[in-house]
Amino acid sequence: MIIYGTKGSHLKSKNINAIKCDRCQQSETHTMSIYGKYAYIYWIPVFPLSKKGFSECQNCKSTLEPQEMNPQLRNRFNEFHESVKTPVTYWSGLIIIGLFMLYVFSIGLFR
Numbered sequence: 807m808i809i810y811g812t813k814g815s816h817l818k819s820k821n822i823n824a825i826k827c828d829r830c831q832q833s834e835t836h837t838m839s840i841y842g843k844y845a846y847i848y849w850i851p852v853f854p855l856s857k858k859g860f861s862e863c864q865n866c867k868s869t870l871e872p873q874e875m876n877p878q879l880r881n882r883f884n885e886f887h888e889s890v891k892t893p894v895t896y897w898s899g900l901i902i903i904g905l906f907m908l909y910v911f912s913i914g915l916f917r
Contacts, residue, residue: 813844816841817840820838821838827866830868836861836879838859840890841858842856851899852900854892854897859886
């Protein structure tokens with residue numbers, strides 16, 4: 807029986823100041839968060855699937871997806887989203903498989 811699936815994890819958060827919220831009309835801090843999703847086999851991450859994020863107003867606690875954000879907030883979000891890199895650990899399963907194949911290949915060469 808092979809155990810596989812997908813899982814997500816929090817990658818990074820950042821506070822952005824002085825941007826007006828479209829819902830409550832207050833210039834409060836927005837917290838932007840980025841989450842990554844990866845595929846796993848036997849709980850070992852194999853490869854990344856996606857990287858998504860949202861923004862939360864600290865005044866009214868409303869959560870905005872990127873398509874719901876005003877242009878100023880969306881630009882700041884896009885810059886932040888691009889700066890967050892996918893962790894190498896999301897590729898650890900493929901790295902392990904590659905190292906195993908390299909090991910098997912090298913044993914075959916030196917026999």
